[in-house]
Amino acid sequence: MAEIEIDGQHYSIRTGDNLLKTCLEQRLDLPYFCWHPALGSVGACRQCAVIQYQNAEDQRGRLVMACMTPVAEGMRFSLQDPQAQGFRAGIIELLMSNHPHDCPVCEEGGECHLQDMTEMTGHTFRQYRGRKRTHRNQNLGPFINHEMNRCIACYRCVRYYQDYCGGHDLQVFAAHHHVYFGRHEDGALENEFSGNLVEVCPTGVFTDKTFSRHYTRKWDLQSAPSICPHCAIGCNISPGERYGTLRRIANRYHGEINGYFLCDRGRFGYEFVNSDRRIHRSLLRNQPPLGMKGVVNLFSNLLKKSDGIIGIASPRASLEANFALRELVGAEHFHLGFSGSEQVQIAAILDILRQGPVRVASLREVEQADAIFMLGEDVANTAPRLALSLRQAIRNEAFAIADRLKIPRWQDAAVRTCAQSQGSPLFIASFAATRLDDVATDTYRGGPEELARLGYAVARHLNPAAQETMELNPEFDELAARIASALKSAERPLIVSGTGCQSPSVTRAAGQVACVLADLRGKPSAVHFVLPECNSLGLAMMGGHSLAEAFLAVERGEAKTVIVLENDLYRRAAKPRVKNFLEQAGHVVVIDHLLHETAQQAELVLAATTFAESEGTWVSSEGRAQRYFAVFPPTDEIQDSWRWLGKAGGKSWRSIEEVTKDCAERLPAFRAITWAAPEAGFRINGQKIPRQPHRYSGRTAMLAQAHTHEPKQPADEQSPLAYSMEGALAGRPPALNPSVWAPGWNSSQAVNQFQAEIGGHLNGGDPGMRLIEPSAENPSELATGMSDAIQNLAPIMNRQAWRLRLVPLYHVFGSEELSMLSPALAERTPNPYLALHPEDASALDLKEGDTVGIKLAGQQWRLPVLILPNLTRGLAGIPAGLPEMAWVEQGPVFWDLGG
């Protein structure tokens, strides 16, 4: 800590930060453009100029850029000095000389950093009277609009896209005041984090194209604190609604998870909520609609009549909904609804997390890792936000170099100059190339068995004594030794794996490395296991039988009635098997929000809410229980799954909070979930927290075409939030803050005003409760079980041309169920294919585009051949999770050309 003086006031501050960050943390308004907390300082825009005095006597001082000035004890500055103020206004005047001033028709208007900063400097009159330079705009694909004329050339977009995300196809062209930020030609921005450009751009050059199609001003959006449903990472989001449709997703800062950035699946995958496949009313097969009351009665009666009710739970439904189902059917009839291989893998992962000497790293902790071994998981496609954090971890080597040269870490360009391409060690072992390979120290390509063997080989190099039984494979022994040595010499090593390669052996091998490493270091190892869905871990923690057991129960006639909760079983098991199951069951009730194939076969379909219309708790892959809140109330006959189940089961639950509490009490693993967010009774000075901004317009007019009276606003009995524009503006706890706004800060950068340290944790703490922490003792069960595990590994594949091992290849756009219903995202989805290594293809006399027949998940497919040079030889890749092409296989599957 140090003391500095700004405009005669004394401030106690952290040394070593730059002055701009310091000022903003002291809530002093100082305008800026090129600086971004996640991107550091480069000194390009010259907007944050202040006066720095040499010493206590200096009265004149000199102009410096706050973002480039490190603060230290005793320094004196002035923000208010007329020269500094004049310079800042002058910079705005120059930026405005080419800016089109099209705020009324600009979608950024009302949440524009340029507007805010212009206001902040007080610049009002522009003397420039020349013509403005103009640019041609580009079609950047389905996600992002491009309006280059608004550009103020702060260079944030390219620094974010290239330096932060590793993207290549957004660049700066030309020079002087013609600099152009775009692609070399029209086309979709390739990087899966392009959506953040919308928030990174301080003005309206890059805007959300999906939002454009149903645009409304930010101040007219109703929002709630929510969690992204499209993978297991649990990024915090702020969805916005108007007129009963979800309009967009904005980032909601979380200091331990997503920080400032979301992936494009999370940002643009929301439109399933507005999909025409939504179920608005309960459906009865061959019967007219019954109305809400009739359906509730029917469902209750059906359950009363039936014996042998089983429930199939959902990894994408809330803990509360799953708990309600479990209460209804009883633990002994509660089936988890994972696919076979998911079930085994997730159980193995949960075992490692609960029993092993490991600790799940949050994304912030991932970014601090200084050696990483990524085994079998194509993170960029299965948990993209984690991949972005892994990419940042590579920079720790650069920071170490900068530290040695005494260059502050926030001097972004300087740090990059010093370090160039030097990065912390990252080793990637996978089926095919990943989008992190460009920063990897080394990569290894293999099938599931080879990947598992590599994992065990690394473990053996870490501790040869523990694993004498294992023979070393010369093919990758040298690599395994290097990986082990990097992990051993690191201060914060990290192991990343997951369910993506659909091989429990790989997951176990990764766990093994983590355990041996923990043993070696005498402290828990940092791990992150990627899971398939937003509540996979929560559901696994709840525990229950497998889906296969549910199938058996029906086949044996033990179960007659099946309740399927928010789950399309055709994505979990082979088609004939599921079809058979649904046909054999006496009664099938599906509770879901989408009319999928399973729902179409049900006798009764109950309309459920999506995440956007409901409140609930999910457990992320970090083991963090997080609460999401309804953005808008459900319409028609839609209600929360837990309500359907609760009513039918005779429960007296009036609000979800009671379900949460029951769940926490009944299941010890979930003891802490009630603290994931403040209780429903939470008030600030007696007021609820409004979901609508205080400038929300049209309340009295927006339904005038239907009623001339202003309807009463829907009451929210369940949460501390209100469907209103009135209520507490300040002092909102982070878990309950629908969106960020502060006086003078209308853009997303207002989050500066809500952080304890800018870029650090939120004031009041980052929301959520971690449910799994490493146990104090280090049980060595995992270590002893290893030799068995190795022996159980199938022999390494004989690379016979007539027999190829089928493996799933994930796609950030396409492999996830819900986001596929967003038209923009669907546009970026690959068509089905069978991927082959060029040499395998030529051995089989196949070329790109040839059609081949293949049997998968009990179905016959005809797929075009895709030549994938970076795929391991001997493997045949299938896109995972495309509609009707879910990967449901358990154990090795082969493409037998002989048969």
Added chain:
Amino acid sequence: MERPLTQNIKSDGSTTLLPDYLKTGGYQGLRKAIREYTPAEIQQWVKDSGLRGRGGAGFPTGMKWSFVPMNMPQTKYLVVNGDEMEPGTFKDRWLMEGDPHQLIEGAVIAAYAIQAGTAYVFLRGEYHLAAERMRAAIAEAYENHYLGENILGSDFSLELHLHSSAGRYICGEETALLNSLEGKRATPRSKPPFPQVAGLWGKPTIVNNVETLCNIPHIIHHGVEWYRCLGLTDAGTKIYGVSGRVRRPGAWELPLGTTAREIIAEQAGGMKEGYRLRGFLPGGASTDFLLPEHLDVPMDYASVGKAGSRLGTGTMIILDDKTCPVRMVLNLERFFAQESCGWCTPCRDGLPWVAKLLEDLVKGRGRQEDLAILERMCSFLGPGNTFCALAPGAMEPLQSALKHFRADFENYLPEPIHG
């Protein structure tokens, strides 16, 4: 008068091949340096010689070298800045075309002094003839072991590459040059780190101007004392140039500190018939105008500074009495606006505005308040306010023109309409 830098340069414009270069003591400096002295000693020699950078900023060369961390075994680079794009400046071209081996020898000695294993000549894109001659000379030097492995049988090895620039003024700024050489956009880098510590590809790098390096062989060959005595005020000789309406525009090697009067009147033969001197930019386009009253100022770093300008590259541009200073400045500002790299706001958006205001002015569309805006821009785009020195340099001719030739600006303003 000794003219070590240009002794081999022939008036017919032909180049100097290796045998001719050797005849006048060529590569003797290198031989001496590499055989008899340690890198530290060479650095000290250059420091003692008082040699200052000839690219424009005039930083003491030996001191620049001394910032290279010598105690760590790591890759280091020497980069020759041959991106001579300052308007009115053509001295480096003359040296490279006329005596390419002199530059190579200087580069090898400099590389030896900082123990660089690789050197690059970053050449202005339009210098095709210089490129051709440098390439031939480099080949000759490799053949004769002045370059490559174990130079002259020593332990020292150096690879020298010639890189022709894609052509941006900003590449003359040493850190933008390094970015360009790395294949990146030519925008200046933030300092620290200085290139001496983390330059090309993040490694310690010295960037020296062509003329600067051409001095090195002579300093080593003839000694520090000899070198210091060459100049009148500062050490060494300097290539001075004159362009504009003089009788014999050109460049000459003269003792450092020769007066402007001697350069213009004697070397350049005075003003052309019918033209009078109104002012001159002493060291390229990005220096302040000096007036006839400054003709007796010795053209050295301190004296020119005292007179209110900079020695810069030492190549003058003459303003005569029949040329409009406003149009001359407009021409320069257009150039600077065009050559702004686009990185920082004041330069990127300020220079086009300046050019636009001057354009309006000469077209009779100027307004009274425009002169005040121009004046404001001179300080707004001043040192410290912009990311690099391009914009402050661009303001030097404008601010001095506004001061010295104010009436010329005002004459363009339309008559106020009296009603």
